[in-house]
Each structure stands twice: as structure tokens, then as C-alpha cells.
Amino acid sequence: MTSRGRSINIGERANFVNEIAECERERSVDSGTTTNSIMRRIILGVGGVTNGGKTTLTRRLLGALPNCCVVHQDDFFKPPDQIEVGEDGFKQWDVITSIDMEAMENTVTAWIENPVKFARSHGIAPSPSEPDEDVQILILEGFLLFNHKLLANMCSERYYLTIPYEECKRRRSGRNYTVPDPPGLFDGHVWPMYLKHRQEMEESGVSVASIDGLLSKDEIFTRVYTDIQNRFLNVS
Ligand SMILES: Nc1ncnc2c1ncn2[C@@H]1O[C@H](COP(=O)(O)OP(=O)(O)O)[C@@H](O)[C@H]1O
Numbered sequence: 001m002t003s004r005g006r007s008i009n010i011g012e013r014a015n016f017v018n019e020i021a022e023c024e025r026e027r028s029v030d031s032g033t034t035t036n037s038i039m040r041r042i043i044l045g046v047g048g049v050t051n052g053g054k055t056t057l058t059r060r061l062l063g064a065l066p067n068c069c070v071v072h073q074d075d076f077f078k079p080p081d082q083i084e085v086g087e088d089g090f091k092q093w094d095v096i097t098s099i100d101m102e103a104m105e106n107t108v109t110a111w112i113e114n115p116v117k118f119a120r121s122h123g124i125a126p127s128p129s130e131p132d133e134d135v136q137i138l139i140l141e142g143f144l145l146f147n148h149k150l151l152a153n154m155c156s157e158r159y160y161l162t163i164p165y166e167e168c169k170r171r172r173s174g175r176n177y178t179v180p181d182p183p184g185l186f187d188g189h190v191w192p193m194y195l196k197h198r199q200e201m202e203e204s205g206v207s208v209a210s211i212d213g214l215l216s217k218d219e220i221f222t223r224v225y226t227d228i229q230n231r232f233l234n235v236s
């Protein structure tokens with residue numbers, strides 16, 4: 001999954017999408033082509049609490065949006081022997097240092113530089129020709145997405161799923177991760193870290209579109225899909 005792109009200045013990446021879009025717009029104006037020939041790149045973030053429904057929503061969007069790829073933050077967890085053990089005795093999975101964020105950034109950079117090649121190398125066929133054929137969409141999905149300034153800034157919209165403690169604990173107890181949760185992990189580590197990161201995100205000033213994860217899967221999908229359609233796809 002991880003691919004290391006040609007190196008570009010990390011501090012410039014957040015503006016990179018807009019700059020490319022701008023260059024392509026200018027180029028198409030120069031050559032007198034219509035806006036339909038512009039390849040627009042749109043990055044959308046799906047973040048929020050563990051078991052809030054991020055993967056479920058992302059899968060639905062992936063099947064519905066044109067030319068859509070996804071990068072899952074979970075795919076970049078470091079191996080268990082590199083995860084720090086806290087004073088509480090738990091492996092500290094729910095902190096951003098447990099994830100290889102550099103590798104994730106490089107994967108996103110590879111998509112930005114060439115979405116079509118990225119899609120092809122991940123086995124995704126281009127959508128059939130439609131008015132939106134030159135739109136390329138990347139969904140970033142993860143529980144600590146909006147605590148990472150660079151990735152958060154890259155997103156044109158940040159959807160943030162939340163569910164209350166009881167529902168989260170219930171859903172989590174039925175989940176099988178590659179490393180099973182030891183007894184007490186949810187109350188001792190997972191939930192306190194969620195609250196901490198959520199507070200940090202709010203204090204950082206990053207704006208998110210909050211979504212009630214207790215709504216039905218269909219309702220959540222319809223709301224987000226309609227928002228994306230209206231704001232990013234139905235534009236001339
Ligand atoms: N809107 C929803 N209502 C009820 N259950 C849901 C909803 N969305 C997801 N789930 C369930 O919650 C669990 C975790 O969902 P998932 O999408 O994997 O969450 P995340 O990726 O945020 O950890 C799964 O069993 C899934 O079927």
C-alpha cells in the first residue's frame with residue numbers, strides 16, 4: 001500500500017492540491033478548453049471516534065463517487081514491537097506516534113502527483129465517462145486524521161463521526177483487530193485518548209462537519225454524499 005513519492009517539501013504539500021488545480025485551470029484557459037477538461041483533485045477526510053462508522057461510510061462513498069481512491073490511516077500502524085508501553089501497562093496504540101505518518105503522507109503525495117496512476121496501481125478502474133470524468137477524489141479515513149495538521153489542512157471537508165461512550169464500548173467489544181484488545185484497554189486507554197485528542201483537535205481550531213454516528217448507515221451516507229455532490233461535484 002505504501003509508496004514513496006518523489007520528494008517534495010513537506011511544508012508545501014498542504015497547498016499542493018490547490019496549486020495544481022490552479023495551474024491546470026490556467027493551462028486550460030490558455031488552450032481555450034472548457035472547464036470539463038480540467039482534472040480537479042478533491043481530498044475529503046472521514047475522521048472520528050473508533051467504531052464511529054468511518055470505514056462503513058468510506059466504503060459506501062468509494063462505491064458511489066467517481067474516480068475515488070482511499071487511504072486508511074489504520075494501514076500505517078507500526079508493528080506491535082514498536083508500540084510503546086505506558087505506565088498504565090497498556091500498549092499505547094491510540095496515539096499518533098503509533099502510526100507511521102511519514103509513510104501515510106508519502107502515499108497521499110503519490111496520489112496528489114498522479115491520481116490516475118495511483119488508482120491504476122491500486123487496481124481501481126476509472127469510472128465510466130460522465131460529466132465528472134475529470135474529477136479525482138481521495139478519501140482519507142482515520143481516527144487521528146484531524147490531529148495531524150498537514151493532512152487535516154489538505155482536506156476540502158472534514159467529516160467527523162461521533163458516538164457516545166456506551167455505544168462505542170458496545171461496538172468495540174465486537175470488533176477484531178489484528179492485535180486483540182486486552183481486558184480494560186477501552187476504559188484505560190482507548191476512550192481517554194479519544195477524549196484527549198478530540199479536545200486537542202477542537203483547540204487547534206480545525207473545522208469539522210460533525211456527524212451523529214447513531215444515525216442509520218443509510219442516513220449518514222445520504223447526508224455526506226449529498227453534501228459532496230452539492231459542494232464539490234455539481235459545479236460548472
Ligand atoms: N450508523 C451505524 N449504525 C449502527 N452500527 C454501525 C453504523 N456504522 C457502523 N456501524 C457498525 O459499527 C462497527 C464499526 O464500524 P466501522 O465502520 O468499522 O467503524 P470505524 O471505521 O469508525 O472504526 C461495525 O460493526 C459496523 O457495522
Ligand SMILES: NC(=O)c1ccc[n+]([C@@H]2O[C@H](COP(=O)(O)O)[C@@H](O)[C@H]2O)c1
Nearest residue numbers: 049050051074077093094143177178179
Ligand atoms: N489495525 C491495527 O493494527 C490495530 C492494532 C491495535 C489496535 N488498533 C486500534 O485501532 C483503532 C483505530 O481504528 P478504528 O478507528 O478503525 O477503530 C484504535 O483505537 C486502536 O486501538 C488497531
